[in-house]
Amino acid sequence: MLDFSQLRCFVAVAEELHFGRAAARLNMTQPPLSRQIQVLERVLDAALLERTSRSVRLTAAGRSFLPEAQRILRLAETAAHVTRQVAAGRAGTLRLGFTAASAYDFLPRLVIGFRNALPDVTLALREMVSRDQLEELLSGRIDAALMRPPVTHPDLVCARALAEPLVVAVPADHPLARSEVITVRHLHEMPFIDYAPHDARYFHDLVQGLLDEAGVRPRVLQQLTQIHSILALVRASLGLALVPEAAERLRFEGVVFKPLVTMRPRLVELYVAWRRDRDDPLIGALVGLLDGL
Amino acid sequence: MLDFSQLRCFVAVAEELHFGRAAARLNMTQPPLSRQIQVLERVLDAALLERTSRSVRLTAAGRSFLPEAQRILRLAETAAHVTRQVAAGRAGTLRLGFTAASAYDFLPRLVIGFRNALPDVTLALREMVSRDQLEELLSGRIDAALMRPPVTHPDLVCARALAEPLVVAVPADHPLARSEVITVRHLHEMPFIDYAPHDARYFHDLVQGLLDEAGVRPRVLQQLTQIHSILALVRASLGLALVPEAAERLRFEGVVFKPLVTMRPRLVELYVAWRRDRDDPLIGALVGLLDGL
DNA sequence: CTCGATCGATGCGCGTCTGGCATCGATCGA
DNA sequence: TCGATCGATGCCAGACGCGCATCGATCGAG
Numbered sequence: 001m002l003d004f005s006q007l008r009c010f011v012a013v014a015e016e017l018h019f020g021r022a023a024a025r026l027n028m029t030q031p032p033l034s035r036q037i038q039v040l041e042r043v044l045d046a047a048l049l050e051r052t053s054r055s056v057r058l059t060a061a062g063r064s065f066l067p068e069a070q071r072i073l074r075l076a077e078t079a080a081h082v083t084r085q086v087a088a089g090r091a092g093t094l095r096l097g098f099t100a101a102s103a104y105d106f107l108p109r110l111v112i113g114f115r116n117a118l119p120d121v122t123l124a125l126r127e128m129v130s131r132d133q134l135e136e137l138l139s140g141r142i143d144a145a146l147m148r149p150p151v152t153h154p155d156l157v158c159a160r161a162l163a164e165p166l167v168v169a170v171p172a173d174h175p176l177a178r179s180e181v182i183t184v185r186h187l188h189e190m191p192f193i194d195y196a197p198h199d200a201r202y203f204h205d206l207v208q209g210l211l212d213e214a215g216v217r218p219r220v221l222q223q224l225t226q227i228h229s230i231l232a233l234v235r236a237s238l239g240l241a242l243v244p245e246a247a248e249r250l251r252f253e254g255v256v257f258k259p260l261v262t263m264r265p266r267l268v269e270l271y272v273a274w275r276r277d278r279d280d281p282l283i284g285a286l287v288g289l290l291d292g293l
Numbered sequence: 294m295l296d297f298s299q300l301r302c303f304v305a306v307a308e309e310l311h312f313g314r315a316a317a318r319l320n321m322t323q324p325p326l327s328r329q330i331q332v333l334e335r336v337l338d339a340a341l342l343e344r345t346s347r348s349v350r351l352t353a354a355g356r357s358f359l360p361e362a363q364r365i366l367r368l369a370e371t372a373a374h375v376t377r378q379v380a381a382g383r384a385g386t387l388r389l390g391f392t393a394a395s396a397y398d399f400l401p402r403l404v405i406g407f408r409n410a411l412p413d414v415t416l417a418l419r420e421m422v423s424r425d426q427l428e429e430l431l432s433g434r435i436d437a438a439l440m441r442p443p444v445t446h447p448d449l450v451c452a453r454a455l456a457e458p459l460v461v462a463v464p465a466d467h468p469l470a471r472s473e474v475i476t477v478r479h480l481h482e483m484p485f486i487d488y489a490p491h492d493a494r495y496f497h498d499l500v501q502g503l504l505d506e507a508g509v510r511p512r513v514l515q516q517l518t519q520i521h522s523i524l525a526l527v528r529a530s531l532g533l534a535l536v537p538e539a540a541e542r543l544r545f546e547g548v549v550f551k552p553l554v555t556m557r558p559r560l561v562e563l564y565v566a567w568r569r570d571r572d573d574p575l576i577g578a579l580v581g582l583l584d585g586l
Numbered sequence: 587c588t589c590g591a592t593c594g595a596t597g598c599g600c601g602t603c604t605g606g607c608a609t610c611g612a613t614c615g616a
Numbered sequence: 617t618c619g620a621t622c623g624a625t626g627c628c629a630g631a632c633g634c635g636c637a638t639c640g641a642t643c644g645a646g
Contacts, residue, residue, distance in 0.1 A: 595639080600633105609626080615619095
């Protein structure tokens with residue numbers, strides 16, 4: 001069987017065309033080098049070098065083998081280097097799932113921070129609802145997920161990535177658009193765009209709990225999943241809505257955002273979750289990066 | 294430093310995800326296999342496999358290294374195979390120089406024969422005059438040359454590749470075009486297209502010797518280098534010419550070829566020449582192939 | 587809860603292999 | 617003709633890799 005040390009020996013001799021100099025380059029003496037070449041020639045069943053006591057020349061087989069040997073050595077070198085980098089968390093690919101709403105503000109900051117900290121790491125991003133992210137995490141098709149709480153699966157671990165207040169989205173021509181702040185009570189019997197109880201369950205429950213606590217009952221005209229769809233209806237003056245603060249970054253013309261005053265403030269939370277048994281160093285890097293954002 | 298046996302061990306374990314089965318596949322026992330993996334992990338400074346007594350799984354570094362290891366092993370395998378083939382003269386590249394006239398009939402037959410006998414060998418063909426071939430042979434830019442005699446350089450060896458008679462090229466409307474054969478004496482004081490004494494020296498000297506021997510003096514209208522140029526002038530009824538038999542293959546309309554009767558028949562010879570110190574097995578194959586053509 | 591089976595890790599001893607030293611044989615130039 | 621150069625080879629010591637026996641952890645059966 002072939003052997004890397006034989007390849008290194010051959011390349012050295014083929015480049016130097018001199019056993020003594022090649023041996024010096026390889027930090028060894030000439031006799032074992034001669035033997036390594038002989039072994040390689042036996043393994044390949046081919047004379048690679050034509051040597052007299054005055055000269056060393058490549059044979060046709062040697063000329064054909066030299067670039068291959070150099071290529072193999074170079075590949076091994078870089079593969080080793082890349083693997084070291086991956087193990088140290090400085091290279092590789094992190095497949096990251098995320099919910100649509102996290103892309104408004106948090107995800108871009110995360111991507112920029114990641115690229116600055118770990119320029120050789122590829123982030124493979126996939127938008128999914130939290131329920132799908134759970135499944136993809138467990139099956140190993142993504143390495144980490146930005147999802148809404150609760151993250152309760154026993155095989156998963158999570159860390160809070162973000163917590164932001166809810167704000168009120170108001171049509172620009174609405175009377176409340178001139179208020180500094182809006183209280184929950186203002187929403188009572190107001191036209192209201194709510195979240196779908198199934199497909200946007202986290203937001204739905206959050207908003208519902210907040211309204212129930214205050215005994216407030218807005219007039220729910222629509223139940224939607226996507227925040228940008230909700231804002232589109234707000235802009236059309238169909239009603240008010242409660243959205244995470246990051247939605248302001250969408251810069252929706254005709255919609256203004258007002259702080260919401262509640263008895264007990266609710267925070268919209270986003271968690272990064274990953275499989276407990278995955279020890280990818282990039283996950284550690286990801287979590288470590290969250291503090292700086 | 295990396296080692297092929299470590300790569301083979303790692304690939305086996307990574308594919309089996311079981312040390313015992315991998316060891317069986319590698320025809321070894323499990324303990325040294327475990328150690329080889331440990332050494333590889335130390336060399337790469339990376340944990341490649343996460344192992345408990347119940348399961349073996351790849352780490353992120355292992356996942357990134359596995360395809361590289363497989364690729365390196367595959368490359369080594371094919372490089373070894375190709376080199377064996379080259380050494381056996383069944384693969385590789387033969388850079389062959391040839392004179393223009395040999396391309397009329399001999400070279401195509403040679404190429405076809407070569408391809409049939411050695412389908413994995415590439416023939417790199419370059420047309421050159423004999424003088425240039427000599428230079429390229431000595432400098433190693435071609436491996437063999439089809440050239441005109443004499444091949445006298447001490448560093449070169451040669452073998453006769455072809456010997457063919459000279460024939461007379463006659464315009465179709467010429468009185469001699471109806472003869473069965475033509476003797477040298479017929480050429481006396483005839484309009485005649487000759488070879489250039491410098492650029493087509495071999496043909497010039499051959500024809501001159503033949504004419505001198507018979508004391509024949511044709512009326513030389515032109516001296517040219519290329520046989521197809523000479524035939525073009527013959528077609529234009531400017532005169533007769535002596536050309537190698539293979540020139541009939543050019544199928545020049547308006548030119549007929551007649552056997553030439555001489556006292557001492559001259560043969561147009563073509564030699565294959567190569568450097569004495571080159572032991573490329575393809576040269577042997579080339580020379581061996583000449584007999585069958 | 588215990589016991590046995592499974593599986594990777596480790597201690598140990600032996601055989602082989604590799605590397606270094608000394609030397610040989612061939613070649614070439616002074 | 618002699619000495620210098622250079623690759624090949626004989627020989628020996630140290631290291632390395634392999635296999636055997638065994639350990640320790642884990643999990644499932646009873």
